Amino acid sequence: MxxxxxxxxxxxxxxxxxxxxxxxxxxxxxxxxxxxxxxxxxxxxxxxxxxxxxxxxxxxxxxxxxxxxxxxxxxxxxxxxxxxxxxxxxxxxxxxxxxxxxxxxxxxxxxxxxFPSLPNINENMILTVPQSLLKNMIKGTSFAIAQDETRPILQGILFEVKDSYLNLVALDGYRLALRSELVETTNAISAVIPGKTLNEVAKILDDNEDKVNITFTPNHILFNLGQTKVISRLLEGEFIKYNSLLPQEYKLLITVNKQELQNGIERASLMAKEGNSNLIKLDIEEDNMIITSNSQLGKVREEVSINLQGEQVQIAFNSKYLLDVLKNMDQDEVVMELTSSISPCVIKNKESSNCKYLVLPVRLVK
Amino acid sequence: MxxxxxxxxxxxxxxxxxxxxxxxxxxxxxxxxxxxxxxxxxxxxxxxxxxxxxxxxxxxxxxxxxxxxxxxxxxxxxxxxxxxxxxxxxxxxxxxxxxxxxxxxxxxxxxxxxFPSLPNINENMILTVPQSLLKNMIKGTSFAIAQDETRPILQGILFEVKDSYLNLVALDGYRLALRSELVETTNAISAVIPGKTLNEVAKILDDNEDKVNITFTPNHILFNLGQTKVISRLLEGEFIKYNSLLPQEYKLLITVNKQELQNGIERASLMAKEGNSNLIKLDIEEDNMIITSNSQLGKVREEVSINLQGEQVQIAFNSKYLLDVLKNMDQDEVVMELTSSISPCVIKNKESSNCKYLVLPVRLVK
The missing domain is CATH 3.10.150.10 (DNA Polymerase III, subunit A, domain 2)
Structure with a gap:
């Protein structure tokens, strides 16, 4: 050679x-x-x-x-x-x-x-999306894959094509991340791809409108970027029926500036970090969200302006889970849908339905 | 408050x-x-x-x-x-x-x-230098302080004011770094300052001509930057008489482009890293320096154009020691003074006498 x-x-x-x-x-x-x-x-x-x-x-x-x-x-x-x-x-x-x-x-x-030979894949591509779009969808869900290995299927990201939408879904026992985009296909697919693989794929994808062609086989997924092909095995088993986890209704609707909320929670979590509990408390009032946290080191109180539709409520979270979500959202205004201090909170962009995040609250001992 | x-x-x-x-x-x-x-x-x-x-x-x-x-x-x-x-x-x-x-x-x-009170220091400043100059002198010597704790004095940098020069000197058993600058003082001082302290001082110093005033007491040094003062204790004991370590003469004089030499050694050291020996061999020829290294992984040969005055010689070094020196030099052309394959090598800038580095060779088993 x-x-x-x-x-x-x-x-x-x-x-x-x-x-x-x-x-x-x-x-x-x-x-x-x-x-x-x-x-x-x-x-x-x-x-x-x-x-x-x-x-x-x-x-x-x-x-x-x-x-x-x-x-x-x-x-x-x-x-x-x-x-x-x-x-x-x-x-x-x-x-x-x-x-x-x-x-x-x-x-x-x-x-x-x-050297092991590549699986022989017949490229009957069923889906084409811009590279930047796929990259964002992967980054916007992969943080939520399960870290422990007891349920291997949850270490994957669900790739679902249904009703002309591409949905990516990841979840662990505490939160769920869903990104959805309209795509030009009438096919229906459901496959679970190892999360770590997808993170590597995301690094190769460009931040531009160049296309990536995606082909599925019973055991593999193929991403074709032109000069580069990525082939990943699929995870075996059935993914959790995520739709049944998403609440169909809510009692409180909060509209809030994403960056202000994120800054407030980040500061509050400085105190919450001690002892690794990451516990922060949100008091949802008429026009304000009061974020508080206590630890041996001291305490913190943050105030964020909100618009509230519904009754006031007090709810507690692991601050890391809220921050993971907010860091992966890119619009100015977000909405939070709540029902009670012990029901899941759903976070979405105010202006678009391209994502849906669910975070479980921490139950406070009264 | x-x-x-x-x-x-x-x-x-x-x-x-x-x-x-x-x-x-x-x-x-x-x-x-x-x-x-x-x-x-x-x-x-x-x-x-x-x-x-x-x-x-x-x-x-x-x-x-x-x-x-x-x-x-x-x-x-x-x-x-x-x-x-x-x-x-x-x-x-x-x-x-x-x-x-x-x-x-x-x-x-x-x-x-x-909180422990600061040592009471009467600021009879004896030396003023631009912050950027001191910063460079510290960075250009501190890499050579001894890492092991068996001789605490060698974990310090010698601050010597003599004959209107400020000299900073650091050395371990294998190399010596000396930086010298003309200063406006007729005082004479010799003090050894903990190397880690000086590295922290260097981070605070600005890259500009603002002045730093330096005061010595029997036990302390004070750097006064205006709004900020740094007080360090001095190390006890006598520093090594470094002048006796510097060769007074040489038999070979090599002139070489600093960046080309550095690049060649960096590449050669990729092979030398295996097994952590860092051993590279230099064949000094009429117009070329051939750099070679071998390891389990393979071998490398690099060629660098030089100007040689003197006889050809073969000499081996720990590549890390040469790279530490070259990375801290900032002029285009450097000179290397050699005598034999078992005597120390001195590296200096070609155009100025503001630094002098000494590196011991590795004795090759014939």
Missing amino acids: IFLCDKTKLQDSISIGQKAITGKTTMPILEGIYIEATQNTVTLIGSDKDVSIETKMEADVLEAGKIVVDAKIFGEIIRKLPNSEVRIETLENNGIQITCEKSVFNLIYMNADE | IFLCDKTKLQDSISIGQKAITGKTTMPILEGIYIEATQNTVTLIGSDKDVSIETKMEADVLEAGKIVVDAKIFGEIIRKLPNSEVRIETLENNGIQITCEKSVFNLIYMNADE
Whole structure:
């Protein structure tokens, strides 16, 4: 194998492939990055047991071939090279030589045949969305996936296509995050994708209107970004029927400036952090929300202007759960729907229905 | 105690005082920041056993007084407040109330009388230097202080005023760093200051021509920056006679572009890192320096153009020691003075004599 390519392009491609290489595998080959040179194209693949990322780049291929090299050291070497043309050539004795200007590196390589092959997926794409939109939907839900491993299905994000909407849903025992966007498809799909995989996918997605094509198979999901494909296995099992968790009605409706509420809760949580309880109390009054918290260190009282429809109520939360939600919302005004001090709170954007967050309150001992 | 002040000013002052609060003390009072309000001025002091930092700010003092509050939580609270006027007031029962717009915090405070008083220093300043100059001198030497605690004096930086020069010197068993600048004084001083203290001082110094006045006493050094004073104890004992360590002559003189050399060594050290030996070998030839390194992962060869006066030589180094030096030099061309593969290497700027670095080679087993 011999090819020449631009250093920066190679560095970018490695960085994409590396996102699948978690280093948590017991198979040494999966610590490597697969490199295959064919006519004018170099393909790089990084993989762990859940996800594979394949990316293609232009190169001047003088001799076709394929190898696997340790991704970490290879990535570090390429990154440190001058911004110039890089030549990569296999030698005898399982060695490759990397040459760039006056730098020459020799590395051992692994047998490319030992690298697990990608699942063979017939790309009958059923969904196309802008990359930035998908990126926001993933970031807006992935914080809510379950951290403990007792219910593996909850470590995933539900990808649901229904009634021309794409819904992403994540939940643990304490909160639920739902993002919805209108899409141009009449298909119906329901699949659960490992949350960690999706976070890596989000990092590769651009903040622009470029499209990502999505294909589902019974066991896999494929994101096709053009030069780059991400293939993830699906989680087995049934996701929780999230619709039944969302309250159908409410008694109080609070409209509030998102940033003011977030700032108030952030300050209050400085006191709530002590002892890791994160407990803050909200007194919902006519025109104000009073946020209070106490700890050994002292106490805090914050006042946030609100518009209230309904009766006054007192309710307590883990401040972290409210902050996770507010940090992931991007409109100026949010609404909170409440029923009582022991029923879930729903938080939505005031002006659009693209998200719905549910947070359970903490029951106060009277 | 009651005072009103600008949030940003208070935040900046806390951040200066906090630089002395290491959290490594066993005295709870030293986890606090001392706050004293007198006529139109609030003084903040942070302290550990080695260093105290006192800073003053303007404030609208309605009632004089002094307290000590936990520096970490107080700093976090002030930082999170809106950019507005802050009111701080002591209450009964050892409480203070911090008010800013619609935020109210209550904290307990500690007895200010328990806070250790600053050493009483008569400011007979003997040296004035621009802040940016001192900052550079500290950064350019502090990396070379000894990390192990077997010889405490080597954990300090020598501050030497002699023959109208200010010299800062740090050394461990493997390298020496010397920075020299002409100063306007005829005094002579030699004092050793804890390296960690000086690093904190460097963070407070501005990158400008504002002056810092320096006063020495038998046990302390005082840096007066105007609104802020830093007082550090001196280390006891005699510093090593560093002049006897610097070679008086050399046989080889290498002139090289600093950045090219640094880049080459950085790349070579990617291979040298494996096994933590950091060993790189330099082959000094007529017009080139060949840098090589080997490890289990593979090998590397770098070539850097040089100008050589003298015989060719082969010499090996711990790459980290060379990189520490080069990263702290800021001129385009550097010179390296060598005598043999087992004698120390001296590195200097080509165009100025403001620094001198010495690095011991690694003896290669033939």
